[in-house]
Amino acid sequence: MxxxxxxxxxxxxxxxxxxxxxxxxxxxxxxxxLQQYAANIADGNVSIYDMMNTPCSMFGRSMMYMQYSxxxxxxxxxxxxxxxxxxxxxQMAQMDPNSQMMYQQWIQQNxxxxxxxxxxxxxxxxxxxxxxxxxxxxxxxxxALKMAExxxxxxxxxxxxxxxxxxxxxxx
Numbered sequence: 443m444x445x446x447x448x449x450x451x452x453x454x455x456x457x458x459x460x461x462x463x464x465x466x467x468x469x470x471x472x473x474x475x476l477q478q479y480a481a482n483i484a485d486g487n488v489s490i491y492d493m494m495n496t497p498c499s500m501f502g503r504s505m506m507y508m509q510y511s512x513x514x515x516x517x518x519x520x521x522x523x524x525x526x527x528x529x530x531x532x533q534m535a536q537m538d539p540n541s542q543m544m545y546q547q548w549i550q551q552n553x554x555x556x557x558x559x560x561x562x563x564x565x566x567x568x569x570x571x572x573x574x575x576x577x578x579x580x581x582x583x584x585x586a587l588k589m590a591e592x593x594x595x596x597x598x599x600x601x602x603x604x605x606x607x608x609x610x611x612x613x614x
Contacts, residue, residue: 486558
């Protein structure tokens with residue numbers, strides 16, 4: 443009877459250890475994917491090369507980020523540019539029309555780049571938080587895994603001792 447209990451407990455612990463190991467692999471992959479994605483968007487731009495190097499699990503998020511950051515950067519840059527019009531009019535009063543147009547384009551491009559960088563920083567903060575949560579979960583699972591492995595070893599030892607107790611002793 444005791445041997446069956448040990449066998450059942452060993453089976454339960456082995457199954458639990460397997461599940462912990464599988465979850466650790468999954469979390470490690472997620473952390474790696476987050477880090478790769480974060481590296482791809484760090485400069486605020488997402489190029490075709492970045493998209494090709496984006497992990498499959500992050501491709502949808504990368505596409506959404508690319509569209510959202512671009513659209514919002516254009517909108518915010520345009521709003522900022524509109525707010526700057528009175529100041530720009532004074533600065534460009536003495537410029538010829540061609541120089542005025544080039545100066546306005548330069549300002550709009552810089553405002554757009556600043557907005558992209560701002561959105562990249564926001565996304566990086568979100569990614570950092572997700573990574574912290576995954577690392578915490580990973581640490582908890584690693585602790586539980588070590589405890590389960592220790593208990594499995596103890597169970598194996600107890601089983602050996604139990605078998606020794608019930609082993610017949612032939613004296614001859």
